Amino acid sequence: MNCPKCKADTALPAWLDKVGSVSGRKKWFWSHCPACGAAYELKVNRGNVELGGVDGFPGPSFIPYKTYQMPGLSVQWEERRVHVLHEGRRWSFKTK
Numbered sequence: 001m002n003c004p005k006c007k008a009d010t011a012l013p014a015w016l017d018k019v020g021s022v023s024g025r026k027k028w029f030w031s032h033c034p035a036c037g038a039a040y041e042l043k044v045n046r047g048n049v050e051l052g053g054v055d056g057f058p059g060p061s062f063i064p065y066k067t068y069q070m071p072g073l074s075v076q077w078e079e080r081r082v083h084v085l086h087e088g089r090r091w092s093f094k095t096k
Helices: 012-017
Strands: 021-023 028-032 039-045 048-055 061-069 074-077 081-086 089-094
Touching: 012 028, 012 048, 012 081, 012 089, 021 089, 039 061
Parallel strands: none
Antiparallel strands: 021 028, 028 039, 039 048, 048 061, 074 081, 081 089
């Protein structure tokens, strides 16, 4: 996945390792570029990831910059937790 700021190409697992929090209501993952630390939001869906930002007016809206196809990517949402499975690794995040 290419960072819009520094253009570094980094794999999804590195972005997931940098997730700081997840909104269960909006289904947004707040993360940082593994190369330069720039803040971005991710929308992780089965089979793809959208890298983008949030615009705050009139209400927070997700603005996608790029969509990446990720065959085999799995996401399972629960009431207060989300589980992501990709390339044999599993992440589990509490949601807000």
